[in-house]
Each structure stands twice: as C-alpha cells, then as structure tokens.
Amino acid sequence: KAGVTQTPRYLIKTRGQQVTLSCSPISGHRSVSWYQQTPGQGLQFLFEYFSETQRNKGNFPGRFSGRQFSNSRSEMNVSTLELGDSALYLCASGNSRPTEAFFGQGTRLTVV
C-alpha cells in the first residue's frame, strides 16, 4: 500500500509570491489534513478536507487555502508569501473518524 506522497519536497520562493503544495493520500482515505511545523511552534493545524469539503479549519489567515479533488488528492495554496511562512508543511491522511493520521514526508518551504 503506497503511503502519503507530498510534492514537491523542497521549495524556495520569494516574498510576495504564491505557492501550491500537493498531497496524495493513502488509497481509500478520504480525509486530508494539513499542518505547519516550525521549530518553536510544533505542528499547527491548518485545515482538513473530507470528501472534497473543508470540514475543519485552524487559525491561519486567509492567505492559506486548500482544496480537495474527487480522487482525494489535496492541494494547499499560500498567497503573498511572508518570511514567517518558512516551515515544513505536512499533510496527513485518515478515515472519517479521528484515528491514526498517516503523515507524508512534508514539503520544506523557504521564503527569502
């Protein structure tokens, strides 16, 4: 069974640009959650998509958005990048009820 796949693995962007990250969940999983991981803040919840609908949302500004496609693949978009957006972005796939979250290897975003 293939694991959770995130692309790209590394990104370098300039302030003000926008970026799109992709996450392909484990086959059969309909839930995809996104997290921002930074050394000081740990893992912070961005949002969760389930069956193409945003089911939960964290406390991030509107510059962070996402979507999910009919095959459960999800994308996260960050617009007007700021230096503080530099982080490891992790997605996790799971089932409808909270249970083990399977994480991808993450996308390391660096904003310069």
Add this chain to the structure above:
Amino acid sequence: GENVEQHPSTLSVQEGDSAVIKCTYSDSASNYFPWYKQELGKRPQLIIDIRSNVGEKKDQRIAVTLNKTAKHFSLHITETQPEDSAVYFCAASRDTGNQFYFGTGTSLTVIP
C-alpha cells in the same frame, strides 16, 4: 479552541531508565489522544493512542494514561533504548474530524 501543553520540552535519560512526558488539554470535548514520534528528518509516526473511555493503554514498553477529570494524559516509556531518542508529540482531537491539536514536543535523548 483546544490548547495542548506538553512538558518537558527536553528530556535526557540513561539507557534502561524510564521516561515520562506529560500533556494537558483544555477542551473537555476532546476524546482522542494520540502520541507521535518524529525522528530527525522523518515524518511523525503514531506510537500509541487512547480514547476517552479508557484510562490506560499499554503496548510493550510504551504506555499512556489519561485523566479526563484533570484533563491530562501522559506517555510512559520503560527500559529506554538509544533508538527511542526522538521528538515526541502529544495531540488531542474531538470526534468531529481529523483536526489534531499538538503539543510543542519533547526532545528525548537516551544516553547509552
């Protein structure tokens, strides 16, 4: 929203000793509490979890205890080994989806 606090932030133990990591949560509606281990440069992986209808759960050298009244839960690792060295995260979730609130992590070092 939920607030999860985790202590200590760093922990060093001698090989063979026990390690205890403690977390508190604020939302009484949280009912699922997983623990994740993240080795350097790798993705977080579930090591044990507990639901609110259970007070304790064990899996070989790892155990988790939950006190719903006090809103705290703890991870216990016995007979620690060097390969237990990693960052450990606690998390809390309601039954409303895969929205996990994580603690800020504990960096555990097991000294041979």
